[in-house]
Structure formats: structure tokens, C-alpha cells
Amino acid sequence: MTTLVESRDDAVVVLDRHASAIEAVARDLVHAVRDRRNGGLDSAETVAAARDAWELLPVALRGAVRRFRRHSGVSGRLVLRGLPIAEHLLGDTPMVAGSVQREASIPAALLLMVAGGLGDPVAYLPEKSGALVQDVVPVPGHEAVQGNTGSIMLSFHIENAFHEHRPDYVMLLCLRADHERVAGTRTVSIREVLPMLSAGSRKALSLTEFETEAPPSFGGGQAATEPHAVLTGAPEDPDLLIDFTATRPLTERGAAAVAELGELFEKVSGVSRLAPGDLVIVDNHVTAHGRTSFTPRYDGRDRWLQRTFVASHLRRSRNRRPGDGYIIAS
Ligand SMILES: [Fe+2]
Structure with a gap:
């Protein structure tokens, strides 16, 4: 099996050597969740375990993740390779929109453990019914959707850019590659692009002259944001807030700056062609992600990623999380 990671600055940590030790911990967690019987994957008890x-x-593993948490590097992306995913236990790739994991499994256990190392897992009630471990799979009829169920080129975006409590990290664990192994997870960070961005565009992107709508995965009906800036915080190392499908410039100078940013993104972005057992962690403050196109066959062996979002400081969204749970209600 070939795996390609092509990037100028890519943090890749190969963990094959530790796979059996990691699997043993994950398996114990799976058994603990199943034995408890009352919890299920999304319960507070499971997250605590x-x-x-x-x-x-x-x-x-822990060191690489914790170092990334302190500083996510120029690429704002960490690839952990060679994780155990118990491939022999996988069923068919799901084919329905809204597909999620509710039962404990080795891959789900991995995602929840790494979420615990980065912060806490978090989900959004309107999206995938608020499940902490979500399937990212192609869905028949959704090919052209700019979202996780599509298979055409998915444009660069900060995850849930419109949301006040968007995740701090996005984790994507590959269970199955696409048939032709052409689907690439694309990422680009503002740290890679900033030195090339003109002074005029930096200034324009720092003005509150943009608004962003909710992605299709939220089912529509959500209001767009108040006007916001695309670049905020330290001028030499800013945060990035943009979704190339959902963010609308409100001025001509804003539109020109977004066009320049988009061209630079295309030029410098890195592509990871994920293999089973690869986990990509994206720093959602500085790095946008997207996907190249691929052709699903809907034969049960299509591309299958599992996804968990992470909040590094869960307390910040307390007023939106009933019962201090892990689901943001609105
Ligand atoms: Fe995304």
C-alpha cells in the first residue's frame, strides 16, 4: 500500500512500532465501554474513561500530540501514521448522510483518547445529530455537495467557521482509502501563506468586512455571522477565519484580498493521500482544509474517514452545552 504525504513542512509521526501497545489500550477501553452497557460512545463516562x-x-504518541498542542508548526497539521484500526472488523462503508458511530470500536476509542490529549471532544447538535465520532463518507446523490458527503473538490475552509464555538482541532482518521487512491486531504496554513501575501491584502483581511454562512451539514436556516475579519490576533502569526464557499466579502477590497489569498492557497497547499491507520490533526485556528475529488462506487468499499472535533477549552462554550455535556446545542 502506498501512502504519499507531499508537503514542504509536514509533521509526520510514524507509530507502526507502537501499534500493538496502542491497540491494547484501545481494546481495553472498548471492553470497558461495552461492559458498562449504559454509557455508549457519547456518554460522559466514556469520554472520562x-x-x-x-x-x-x-x-x-502522547509527546507528538502535546507538542502539536503547544505549537502546531508552520503547516498547522500533524499526521500520525500506522495507528491500529482493526481493519478486519470493519463492515461496509456507510452510504447515508448523517452516518455516525454510536458503539465503541478501536478507531472510535483512538479518536476519543487523542481528543482527551488535546482537550475534550465536542460536537454540534444540528450536525450529524451531535455524535462525537462521525463518519465522513460519500453519499449517493450528494456528489456535488460542498461538505463531508460530497466527492467533488471540497474548497478550503476553517471547520464551522461561522460558529462562535468552532472546534480548536479537527481530527480525521482514515479507515479506508478511495478505490483509486486519488482523494487527497488538502491543508494550508496562514503561516505558510503570510510571507507571500501583499501588505494591502493583509490589511484588508484584518478588517471586519466579511460574513460567513453555516455549511450545508447544519441543514440550513442558520443566520450568517456578524461582519468579521479573516485575519485576527497577532499580525505576525494571525488566526485565520475563512470558508471559501461560505465566506462573503462585503467590500471590493475584501473581495480582491480573498482572491489573492485563494491563489496563494492553491499554490502552497499540501496534500495527504491518507492510508488506513493515518490520523490527521488540523489546527483549526491557523489551517484550512479541503479535499481533492474522487469517484465513489457505492459498493461498500468506498473512502471512509471518521472524524472528531476537539475543544481545547470546553468551558468557553458552557452556556451552549446543556448539562455541561459535549454537545453544543445551537
Ligand atoms: Fe471540514
């Missing part, structure tokens, strides 16, 4: 289990994982 995953948080504790994180401490038992090899230092090679």
Missing part, C-alpha cells in the same frame, strides 16, 4: 486511557498510550 478515554481521557484516563490517554495516559496509558505510548509516549511517542
Whole structure:
């Protein structure tokens, strides 16, 4: 199986050597969740057990994730390779919109443990019914959707850019590659692009002259944001807030700056062609992500990623999370 990661600055950590130790911890967590019977994957008890289990994982994994948490590097992306996903236990790739995981499994356990190392898992009630572990799979009839169910080129975006409590990290774990192995997870960080961006565009992108709508995965009916800036924070290392499908410039200078930014994104972006057992973690403050196109066959063996969002400081969204749970209600 070939795996390509092409990027100028890519943090890749190969964990094959530790796969059996990681799998043992994940398997214990799966058994603990199943034995408890009352919890299920999304319960507070399961999240707590995953948080504790994180401490038992090899230092090679925990160290890489914790270093990334402190500073996500120029690319704002970390690829953990060679994770155990128990491929022999996988069923058919799901084919329906809104497909999620509700039962414990090795891949789901991995996602929840790493979420515990980065912060806490979080989900949004209007999207995928608020499940903490979500399937990212192509859905028949959704080919042209600019979202996780589509298969055409998915444009660059900060995840849930419109949302006040968008995730701090996006994690994508590959269970199955696409048939032709052409689907690439694209990322580009503002740190890679900033030195090339003109002074005029930097200034224009720092003005509150943009608004952003909710993605199709939220089912429509959500209001667009108040006017916001695309670049905020430290001028030399700003945060990025843009979704090339959903963000609308409100001025001509804003439109010109977005066009320049988009061209630079195309020029410098890195592409990861994920193989089963690869986990990509994206710093959602500085790095936008997207996907190249691929051709689904809907034969049960299509591309299958599982996704979990992470909040590094869960408390910030407390007034939107009933019962101090992990689901943001609106
Ligand atoms: Fe996304």
C-alpha cells in the first residue's frame, strides 16, 4: 500500500512500532465501554474513561500530540501514521448522510483518547445529530455537495467557521482509502501563506468586512455571522477565519484580498493521500482544509474517514452545552 504525504513542512509521526501497545489500550477501553452497557460512545463516562486511557498510550504518541498542542508548526497539521484500526472488523462503508458511530470500536476509542490529549471532544447538535465520532463518507446523490458527503473538490475552509464555538482541532482518521487512491486531504496554513501575501491584502483581511454562512451539514436556516475579519490576533502569526464557499466579502477590497489569498492557497497547499491507520490533526485556528475529488462506487468499499472535533477549552462554550455535556446545542 502506498501512502504519499507531499508537503514542504509536514509533521509526520510514524507509530507502526507502537501499534500493538496502542491497540491494547484501545481494546481495553472498548471492553470497558461495552461492559458498562449504559454509557455508549457519547456518554460522559466514556469520554472520562478515554481521557484516563490517554495516559496509558505510548509516549511517542502522547509527546507528538502535546507538542502539536503547544505549537502546531508552520503547516498547522500533524499526521500520525500506522495507528491500529482493526481493519478486519470493519463492515461496509456507510452510504447515508448523517452516518455516525454510536458503539465503541478501536478507531472510535483512538479518536476519543487523542481528543482527551488535546482537550475534550465536542460536537454540534444540528450536525450529524451531535455524535462525537462521525463518519465522513460519500453519499449517493450528494456528489456535488460542498461538505463531508460530497466527492467533488471540497474548497478550503476553517471547520464551522461561522460558529462562535468552532472546534480548536479537527481530527480525521482514515479507515479506508478511495478505490483509486486519488482523494487527497488538502491543508494550508496562514503561516505558510503570510510571507507571500501583499501588505494591502493583509490589511484588508484584518478588517471586519466579511460574513460567513453555516455549511450545508447544519441543514440550513442558520443566520450568517456578524461582519468579521479573516485575519485576527497577532499580525505576525494571525488566526485565520475563512470558508471559501461560505465566506462573503462585503467590500471590493475584501473581495480582491480573498482572491489573492485563494491563489496563494492553491499554490502552497499540501496534500495527504491518507492510508488506513493515518490520523490527521488540523489546527483549526491557523489551517484550512479541503479535499481533492474522487469517484465513489457505492459498493461498500468506498473512502471512509471518521472524524472528531476537539475543544481545547470546553468551558468557553458552557452556556451552549446543556448539562455541561459535549454537545453544543445551537
Ligand atoms: Fe471540514
